[in-house]
Amino acid sequence: MPLVDIIETFGFADADLIKMDIEGSELAALTAIEPLIVDNPEVEFVYESNFEACDFYGHARQDLARRFEDLGYSLYCFRPQGDLMRYASSLPQGLAIVDMLATKRDMSGVGYASVVDYDYDWAEREIRRALNRPMEVQQKHALSDLKYCRPEFLDSGVWKRAYQAYLDKNPASASGS
Template identity: 90%
Template sequence: MLYFNFRADELGRPMTVVDVGANIGALSLPLAVSGHRVLSIEADPNNYACLLAAKRANPGANLLPVNLAATSRFRMVFLESDSAWTQVTDSPASGRSALGMPLVDIIETFEFADADLIKMDIEGSEFSALTAIEPLIANNPDVEFVYESNFEACDFYGHRRQDLARRFEDLGYSLYCFRPQGDLMRYASSLPQGLAIVDMLATKRDMSGVGYAPVVDYDYEWAELEIRKALNRPMEVQQKHALSDLKYCRPALLDSGVWKRAYQAYLKKNPASASGS
């Protein structure tokens, strides 16, 4: 939310925002109440009902909720899990469904192709949602993306968080990581992510002179420390994240005794998980 407020001040006018994975409106509603034009895309019917209730309770909000899933093609999809963790699947086991449309088609259908910012947090479906997005970006080269890079969610769909980052790079974007320290760290798809879940900014601007936050070069020591901490945590998902990112770390670190001990301890506890790494 902080970056959205900063960008609005920077532009000096109401923004046009697309919130992909709006959930119950935690981002969409404050922006819309503040006068920004917001398209809230939410697949989960329960979350969507909350969005509609929020819209009714705030009649002046410039908010357009739509009950759609951003997918790679037009199709009916099913929804697994719930709340903020709803994921799109092809299995009807949950009993909940949604219409899936490519993000570019949703945006054009509801006339939001002039978006200043597109936020994406759809639990691993971000890569698919970017299918055929090139024409939108060609017509609106200044549009920026704020997206969640979630190791486990990407893995659920058979791609890696590096693939998602590379997709943005191929579209001509530079990447920055919103770090907990409050700065923006330059990032690239070939580097360790550090944390299992981070928020990223994809922009064509050099953020170093913008003034939003201190911009720092990629920090290997921070990333490797976070990976080592995750490797030693009891949570399986954190350990898997650390193991997957090991290959992106510096050889000098991988050869160090502390890493070897942590890695061997992981293999001993989780031989099946490590077998493909």
């Protein structure tokens, strides 16, 4: 059942929080419930940003993040460290799958979790680790996120050894990268 129908059928039009983990269909669901957002501008979202699932549906995870930003939301990444990291669609995600918070509140004063500024070092370290993982989806995510990394990271040898190891294991990828 589409999210918009669930909201209308069960009377959740005044929801405070909507959790979306619908394997790449989050962008379509968000588009369908935009009238609800207009009527309930304070509604917040927790959504799964999943590189592979978004790719399967023909859009990038950045498209979903950008749509939330266009609707006036600030984004935060739930990191494994237990904090909320400020996030923007123009930045590398770090992990192939993360939960994100889209809110119009400044979360630094809420006290739910500590809020930290965006951490390039963490994201780029996760990208480098993903290139070394045997799972192809992790490697593809890392390669797609490289274009959002800092020039000093790209110019360094930090990630290049991992990338070369990836190419050595997947020689067909060299021509497509």
